Amino acid sequence: MGRKPTPEPRLSRRGAVGAAAGLAFAGAAAAATGGTARAAERRGGARRFEGRSVLITGGTSGIGRAAAEAFAREGARVAFCGRRERLGRAVERTIRENGGEASYLRADVRDAEQVRSFVDRAVSRYGGPDIALNNAGVQRPFTDLHEVTVEEWDDVAGTNVRGVFLAMKYQIPPMRAAGGGVILVTGSSNQFATRNGLGSYTAAKNGVTGLVQAAALENAAHGIRVVAIAPGMTDTEMLDAHRPAGLSDEEWARTKAAFAEQGVAGLKRMAEPEEIAAAALALASDAFSFQTGTSVPVDGGQLAAL
Ligand SMILES: NC(=O)c1ccc[n+]([C@@H]2O[C@H](COP(=O)([O-])OP(=O)(O)OC[C@H]3O[C@@H](n4cnc5c(N)ncnc54)[C@H](OP(=O)(O)O)[C@@H]3O)[C@@H](O)[C@H]2O)c1
Structure with a gap:
């Protein structure tokens, strides 16, 4: 059975003014459902x-x-x-200031040599790897497939699926040598369904499904679990690919909230990135020792709707 054809929610100025009227921003919705308390719990000891x-x-x-x-x-x-060094250094600094250990190592996942070097430098600094989260991804503005340029296709596929292949290619040998580990990939709800204008992204994320299945089978005997986490709509910079020109920050926040209200049938809000990260940590933990080869939606009920 296919999904019921419904009008595609589009991110547009009209959506901001119309559908968003009276809607609270996603952060307020999270607080109303206890999100703040749970976030504090997640930060626990x-x-x-x-x-x-x-x-x-x-x-x-x-x-x-x-x-x-x-x-x-x-x-x-x-x-x-x-790729953004200033941000990478800032994240590294924040983690260290909070007593953690982290290193930013610049690499573009589309480039095999840079990925190999990233993995090599990381392993020589910290050992393992015990856990990998192959998360880098990009989305482009909604474009019907026949209007996607070859350059755009190559960028989306090169980042979201080739980049994951390259990361696995260089992570698996040291992980096998270290006796096992966990490889997570950030997939998407678009592994399971799509919407108009997301063809190249959907195709790339479906490629993730295959990579995870193949890598899981090939590496189970080496003590390596391979799992994709498939987030639904999450409030990150990625959504800015769809930001209409000329919207104020406030209008853009209302547009995203309206889009989530319409498109996320269950919780009717976007996830915060920390909620997806919390699920990734759980999947990486020993609590999920029997989980491999699967893509696990974390989508606020988005895929539950017909
Ligand atoms: N936000 C959503 O609604 C949503 C939903 C489902 C799945 N996802 C997936 O979640 C993952 C993370 O995205 P996000 O939502 O957190 O968006 P984001 O804030 O834009 O993060 C994307 C990350 O990928 C990195 N990246 C992109 N291209 C890269 C490249 N060529 N080489 C190295 N790093 C690269 C970016 O770093 P630089 O720009 O510094 O290179 C950035 O750190 C992606 O795989 C995305 O497809 C997101």
Whole structure:
């Protein structure tokens, strides 16, 4: 059975003015459902990853940044990459100021040599790797497939699926040599369904499904679990790809809240990046020792709707 064809929610100025009227911003919704208390609980004293070596691609902002901070808070030594050096240094500094251990190592995941060097430098600094979170990703403005340029296709596929392949290619040998570990990939609810204008992104994220299945089977005997976390709409810089020109920050916040109200059937709000990071840490933990080869939606009920 297909999903009921409903008008696609679009991020537009009209949406901001119309659908957003009377809506609270997502942060307020999170607080109303106890999000603040749970966030405090998540920051609690657990040290599940004491001394573990963690590699993260795309740790300069959003979900990757939240995961780097959370792993470090729980005792891990975190090496992360991204292209924006100023942000990378800032994340590294914040983690160290809070008593954690982290290193920003610049790398572009589309470039095989840079990924190999990132993994090599991270392993020689922190050992392992015990855990990898292959998270770097990009989205482009909504564009029908036949209008996607070849350059845009190559960028989306090169980052979201080739970048994951390259990361796995260089992580798996040292992880096998170290006796095992966990490889997580940040997939998307678009592994399961799409919306108009997201064809290249959906195709790339479906590629993640296959990579996770193949890597899980090939590495189970080596003590390596491989799992994708599939977030729904999350309030990060990635959504700025869809920001209409000329919107104020306030209008943009209202537009996103309206989009989430319409598009996330269950909780009717975006996730905070910390909520997705918390799920990633759980999947990386021994609590999920039987989980491998799967893509796990964390989507606020987005995919539950027909
Ligand atoms: N936000 C959502 O609604 C949502 C929903 C489902 C899945 N996701 C997935 O979540 C992951 C993280 O995205 P986010 O939402 O946290 O957005 P974000 O804040 O834009 O983070 C994306 C991260 O990927 C990095 N990155 C992008 N291209 C890269 C490249 N070529 N080389 C190295 N790093 C690169 C960025 O760093 P630099 O720019 O510094 O390179 C940044 O750290 C992505 O895989 C995305 O597809 C997001």
